[in-house]
Amino acid sequence: MSEPISIPNTLAAVQDHTRVFQDLIYVYPVISRRSRGLSIGINLNPDKRCNFDCVYCEVDRRTPGRAETVDLTQLRDELAWLIRYALEGGLATQPKFNEVPELTRLVRDIAFSGDGEPTMVPNFDECVRVAVEVKREFHLSDTKLVLISDSAGLDKGSVKRGLELMDANGGEFWCKLDAGTESYYKRVNRSYVKFERILANLLETGRARPIIIQTLFLKIDGTPMQADELAAYCGRLKDLVAGGAQIREVHAYTVARPTPEPWATKLTTAELETIASEVRRTTGLTVKTFD
Numbered sequence: 122m123s124e125p126i127s128i129p130n131t132l133a134a135v136q137d138h139t140r141v142f143q144d145l146i147y148v149y150p151v152i153s154r155r156s157r158g159l160s161i162g163i164n165l166n167p168d169k170r171c172n173f174d175c176v177y178c179e180v181d182r183r184t185p186g187r188a189e190t191v192d193l194t195q196l197r198d199e200l201a202w203l204i205r206y207a208l209e210g211g212l213a214t215q216p217k218f219n220e221v222p223e224l225t226r227l228v229r230d231i232a233f234s235g236d237g238e239p240t241m242v243p244n245f246d247e248c249v250r251v252a253v254e255v256k257r258e259f260h261l262s263d264t265k266l267v268l269i270s271d272s273a274g275l276d277k278g279s280v281k282r283g284l285e286l287m288d289a290n291g292g293e294f295w296c297k298l299d300a301g302t303e304s305y306y307k308r309v310n311r312s313y314v315k316f317e318r319i320l321a322n323l324l325e326t327g328r329a330r331p332i333i334i335q336t337l338f339l340k341i342d343g344t345p346m347q348a349d350e351l352a353a354y355c356g357r358l359k360d361l362v363a364g365g366a367q368i369r370e371v372h373a374y375t376v377a378r379p380t381p382e383p384w385a386t387k388l389t390t391a392e393l394e395t396i397a398s399e400v401r402r403t404t405g406l407t408v409k410t411f412d
């Protein structure tokens with residue numbers, strides 16, 4: 122692939138991460154800075170199910186979700202339609218993309234993301250298979266298959282099979298870790314899943330293939346993550362590496378859109394950079410920031 126161009130976060134197509142495009146249920150196009158261009162999202166949770174309840178979640182759960190299960194035939198049809206539409210220049214004519222029409226003809230990745238946690242679907246491996254087949258059909262050999270996950274379901278059988286399929290087809294794994302301690306995890310992610318399970322899943326998944334840790338840093342009641350929590354977070358990363366997990370890089374980002382909790386707010390660029398520097402210094406890992 123050619124070298125990535127710089128994509129400012131002020132573009133409407135970057136700001137607008139809505140997961141509804143025309144009347145499609147499962148797929149949607151976004152310009153993603155972390156993907157460095159066009160990402161076709163696959164929303165496996167149009168029902169908005171998630172095993173986390175993050176204080177910064179942008180998914181509007183006040184309105185009901187749409188489909189409750191994934192219809193694989195429809196998923197295949199929608200994905201093929203949207204890819205063809207992008208490649209033939211249709212997306213470039215859409216108002217949402219009028220600042221970046223040149224980015225819409227290259228599908229940089231197909232990402233399992235959406236309005237909930239993708240690994241909660243019972244047939245995750247079958248969904249991956251559909252994406253692999255459509256990617257092949259369009260000869261998108263350079264297009265990555267990305268999983269954006271909260272890390273809670275990475276130990277499930279169908280998920281592990283899906284991860285292996287992704288490994289063989291340009292898989293990339295963005296796994297959430299927002300905390301260093303159980304108490305902070307409970308405060309920010311508000312999940313019933315034990316923190317230990319998240320850490321065990323990261324270790325097991327990272328031992329099998331390189332992973333990217335994605336961490337959202339924020340202010341709670343006006344205060345960024347405290348030094349002791351940040352030290353614990355860095356300690357978790359070091360433990361993962363010491364245990365054999367391959368952490369390719371850490372993506373550190375902050376709140377981009379209004380949060381459901383008014384006390385959960387965005388860091389300044391300088392605050393995010395300070396935290397990222399500390400993580401780099403303490404862990405020796407590559408840390409990229411996205412503010």
Ligand code: SF4
Nearest residue numbers: 171173174175178271
């Ligand atoms: S894991 Fe993602 S979808 Fe689930 S609550 Fe957190 S931000 Fe929302």
